[in-house]
Amino acid sequence: MSNAATQPALCTLHIWPNRWNLPSIDPTCIAAVFYLQLTIPGKFEVVECTNPDVSPSGKLPFLTHGHATVTSVPAIISFVSSLAKSTSSGARDLDASLSLPQRAKRTAWCSHVEANIGDLVAYSFYSLDDNFWKLTNPTMASMLPIPQRYYVPGRIREMYRPRLEAAGLWTQATSEPEKDSFGKRQKKDDPKDEYARAFERDKVSAQAKASFALYAKLLDGRKFFFGVRPTTLDVHLASYILLLLDPPFPDQLMRSILEESYPKLVEHARNVQTEVSQIPRPYHVAPAQKQSLLSLIPRPLSNPSKTKESQMDEADLRFRRMRWMWFALAFGGVASYVAQLWIRVTVVRANRRPRHVQKRGADQEHKGEVTGSKEGEDDDDDDDGLAGNE
Amino acid sequence: MASVFSLPEPLQRFLSKFPLHTYPPVPVISKRPLQKPTLWIAPPRTTAIDQTSNSDILSTDVECLKWQAYIALRGVTNIAVRWDISPEGGIDGRLPCLHTPAFGDASSELLAPRSIPGWVDGQVGGGNDSLNGYSDEMLKDESHAWVSLLEGVVHAALNLSEPPQPALSQLLRTTTAGGRALEAILSPPPAPLTGLSSVLPSYGTNITLSSIQGQYTDAIASLSERLGTDKWFLGSENPTALDALAFAYLHCLLYSMDSTRIEVTRRVNLVTWECRVRTQVEAAFTRT
Numbered sequence: 001m002s003n004a005a006t007q008p009a010l011c012t013l014h015i016w017p018n019r020w021n022l023p024s025i026d027p028t029c030i031a032a033v034f035y036l037q038l039t040i041p042g043k044f045e046v047v048e049c050t051n052p053d054v055s056p057s058g059k060l061p062f063l064t065h066g067h068a069t070v071t072s073v074p075a076i077i078s079f080v081s082s083l084a085k086s087t088s089s090g091a092r093d094l095d096a097s098l099s100l101p102q103r104a105k106r107t108a109w110c111s112h113v114e115a116n117i118g119d120l121v122a123y124s125f126y127s128l129d130d131n132f133w134k135l136t137n138p139t140m141a142s143m144l145p146i147p148q149r150y151y152v153p154g155r156i157r158e159m160y161r162p163r164l165e166a167a168g169l170w171t172q173a174t175s176e177p178e179k180d181s182f183g184k185r186q187k188k189d190d191p192k193d194e195y196a197r198a199f200e201r202d203k204v205s206a207q208a209k210a211s212f213a214l215y216a217k218l219l220d221g222r223k224f225f226f227g228v229r230p231t232t233l234d235v236h237l238a239s240y241i242l243l244l245l246d247p248p249f250p251d252q253l254m255r256s257i258l259e260e261s262y263p264k265l266v267e268h269a270r271n272v273q274t275e276v277s278q279i280p281r282p283y284h285v286a287p288a289q290k291q292s293l294l295s296l297i298p299r300p301l302s303n304p305s306k307t308k309e310s311q312m313d314e315a316d317l318r319f320r321r322m323r324w325m326w327f328a329l330a331f332g333g334v335a336s337y338v339a340q341l342w343i344r345v346t347v348v349r350a351n352r353r354p355r356h357v358q359k360r361g362a363d364q365e366h367k368g369e370v371t372g373s374k375e376g377e378d379d380d381d382d383d384d385g386l387a388g389n390e
Numbered sequence: 391m392a393s394v395f396s397l398p399e400p401l402q403r404f405l406s407k408f409p410l411h412t413y414p415p416v417p418v419i420s421k422r423p424l425q426k427p428t429l430w431i432a433p434p435r436t437t438a439i440d441q442t443s444n445s446d447i448l449s450t451d452v453e454c455l456k457w458q459a460y461i462a463l464r465g466v467t468n469i470a471v472r473w474d475i476s477p478e479g480g481i482d483g484r485l486p487c488l489h490t491p492a493f494g495d496a497s498s499e500l501l502a503p504r505s506i507p508g509w510v511d512g513q514v515g516g517g518n519d520s521l522n523g524y525s526d527e528m529l530k531d532e533s534h535a536w537v538s539l540l541e542g543v544v545h546a547a548l549n550l551s552e553p554p555q556p557a558l559s560q561l562l563r564t565t566t567a568g569g570r571a572l573e574a575i576l577s578p579p580p581a582p583l584t585g586l587s588s589v590l591p592s593y594g595t596n597i598t599l600s601s602i603q604g605q606y607t608d609a610i611a612s613l614s615e616r617l618g619t620d621k622w623f624l625g626s627e628n629p630t631a632l633d634a635l636a637f638a639y640l641h642c643l644l645y646s647m648d649s650t651r652i653e654v655t656r657r658v659n660l661v662t663w664e665c666r667v668r669t670q671v672e673a674a675f676t677r678t
Contacts, residue, residue: 075605122578
């Protein structure tokens, strides 16, 4: 048996493209890349993707390994951790050194990072008008094809809006800037808006400092949270912090807070980045795939979710089978009705044909009689006529 | 501020035929004045499966139940509950609300959830503890992480495990009557069902229970591991706000559909803890 058949397939990670010396513009994509590079270096490749609709969850990142598709970072981490349990895979478990109580705390803190620091990243990218129109929108538009570049960035912004509003990070003064007749955006400096912006800025700043302070205290001057090697929590936090530090935002509120008040968090993020870059086997990055016109069609029609039966629970499977059975019965019923109808029509036509022939024969006879009688009458008339003439 | 413009005289004479009278406010005489503090909550389960428990006094809404648990665990008792008021009648169009009776010079008040801790502090004292009942600063910080976990993936799993409502009732249901939308609960928020790249406007959310089942299982396992054999979460001597929140979610999950309920029932320590806390919470409330 050849070696190629026994070697496991390469994992392919689909992420948003890279910018600003970072693996991606999305924090969850960066976390996925960092995690895979620390656990399965050289055993995965990265594909830059600008169409999140190809993912079953509609979001990036997602990982493909053979026939398996795994979406969301927690699921990717869980998948790779399961690979680590097999000694032949060569995968490493980042959290192997953690005790059960530490793993429980890690889960809670990772959730806190995604919620709180994630909100701050979303605030920087999507809530602030300056940042969105001068950095986020042009960056995304440069990656996306026509016509997606004209509406996808705005759509992503609207996707984050409910979350940011619930967190109190959707700035009140956020609105579409008015355009003049040349289509250029004009900035109206309303004193009330400026006052509101200053107040919002203070509120956001206080919220950010409260969140960063928690992690600074948790880190407590150590290189990483749980010892000398980075764990999943380190990877999570670093991914979000790097996206607050490195992009050239016009409004550098978060960066200034981090660098001035929480340099330890900056150092921690750089330490994680250094650990990842020092892995001797770098990953291969495939360029972004071109989008087809099918991407313009709504997702359920163009890309029906092909959930494998093994991933569906019993209720889903049963529902799916019942649904197919219903369709089969419905079509079967219609088909049998049509077939019966066709048979009846055929039989009726067949019965009518001899009658029609008989009728035609009867008609012809009748015609013949009539003609004959007519001829007879004509003969009689002729005879009468002849008789009359004589 | 006087108006710059003045009405012409003929118009003033015409309008003087329709004078404006302001009547004094009509005093509302209550046939049943409030005797004790009353918490307005979303309706509890009407059919009590377990007849041994007073399950028809605990709200089915996790937000209302959280405040019920908070009030009870802080040691306040003899609180009435009522569930005949729709959410639109509450402050900010939401429940719960606490209706306090008139006492001495203080008039009757209707309090929003954000004012409940202050009222409770006034009843039982306290409120000066900078650690909020936790043993040390580190545990107090850790409580934020557990709150994020409960209010994130656990809340999303609870929402997704609710049976889908009929289309007609969804049309009649107001937006304020419902809980938080999944887009506001999860971070990052779920993608729209129609996708981001399609030319049609976005519709729906692309999220199912099975897509977050793994995270939910991890969350419940972590919660169980952290509770261990402690009396209260994070090893506190007395119940804290985290205990009230955890109780609310665990109680609602234990009455949810199988796939979410079974994860909690597998953890014996969570089930016994919920049962013990439920007894304490139910004892604090009476029906109006």
